[in-house]
Amino acid sequence: MNNLQQRILTGILFVCTLVGSIAIGKWTFFALFILISYLATNEFYHLAYRAKARPNRKIGIATSIYIFISFFLIASGLVPSKVTLGIIPLIVGLFVYELYRDSKVPFLNLAFTILGLVYVTTPLALFNFFVFPPSVTGTPVYSPHLLMGIFIFVWINDSGAYLVGSRFGRHKLFERISPKKTWEGSIGGGVLTMSAAVVMSRIFPQYGLIDMVVVALITVIAGTLGDLVESMFKRSIEVKDSGSFFPGHGGLLDRFDSIILAAPMVYFYFRLIS
Template identity: 35%
Template sequence: MREILIRALSGIVYVAVILGSILYSKVTFYIIFYLLMMICLYEFKNLIHLSYKWTMVVASLVYVNFIDIPILDYKYLHFLLIISLFIPLIYQLFKSKITLTSSKLGHYFLALSYIALPFAMLIQIPFIKGIYHPEIIISVFVLIWISDTFAYIVGSNIGKTKLYKKVSPNKTVEGALGGLIAALIGGYIISLYLKEITLLNWIIIAFIVSCFGLLGDLIESKFKREAAVKDSSNFIPGHGGFLDRLDSIIFAAPFVYVYLHIIT
């Protein structure tokens, strides 16, 4: 009972910090998510034995560069950048061992592509034509939470077909489909209230969030399996580390970012 209470309270605090930072102002949004990026880098450093000092400097420069930049001038370049960086990560997921961790250059590539760049793009998701719309990034988080929650519920109750047993033994195809369907329904409900984005686009965003969020979860599981640890840290009692809680949004955010700023 005590463990359930601790898990519930820490979860409430985590969600409150995320939502509070987004809703209070764009400055608090920038600051809190910069701190989250630094914590995730620290946790990732422990997983792959990364040199933290220089990675922190490079990640900070990437993050700051994305604040108030003229996105519309570079959106297609960013799309190509995302594809070129993320394809190697997805490829590593299906190898017996992640080979990018065998060199210092590989470490820096991972830190840039897996942590720094996604956070830098995440902070631009709520901006449409230069106007801050906190409800958009909150909705993306809600879709992630819906997808993860229903994937767990469906998978726990009726899941039989293992999705990728070598990396994440508990994930099932039924759970993944349940999370996707729930996210699509969530996208429909959100579209009824947030009219800046059309119903079709919310459905597509929900699809992106669910599918790429699942990939992000699997990739982090692969890193943890190779590091022989259950959680990235114990910073959030009962939930593990911040990277454990943000792995889905980290991987999905760049694709949501590009799609949103292509259609708006």
């Protein structure tokens, strides 16, 4: 199997697993994304080792799992929001534990450990609030439409930017970080995503046209910036991929880099207008 065939097969399996797990129900969603949260946070900490840091993986990953579970329970209405207070002793534990590590770079270790929680874990945990939107009855009901729409927007934007950019791209978008990205590709991907937003507003009528267009716009802008941010991180430690989880595609962070910055902004938008 050549590299192209491997990439296509891996991509198809990834999309089918992701869409299937989200569509089936809340427990398949939970199982998949708590696993992704764990693996992606761990992948980030492995990258941090390349940056000469020694993040506290054990407490960091334990905190990551706690954040995802608590957000799921809160969003689904099973526990009150004060359950997030449990994060406080875990964060304090990071600082206390660092006292006993006898490291020459405690600032760096703590910074990377907490950055993994902010940059990777929290955006993924916010998915819980997308699949449990506010209900008029007050009882949250699992609804995968918004999260599914965001992923579709990300895929359309990425594919559109690649196709338009490879054909018409002339002006570099951010050459220092990503030499292949062009303004033409980004605009092309954005136009296709906006068009998809119109269609999505018809498929998911509970979200109006304005909401879908705003979500698409956020996804295009924040998603592109998220891709660039991850490229910046990888360039700083001179690696091509964040990992090797997906044969031919790189690591989990390579697949979720766009949505990592888009998810918090989509959450911010819906909280702002609620």
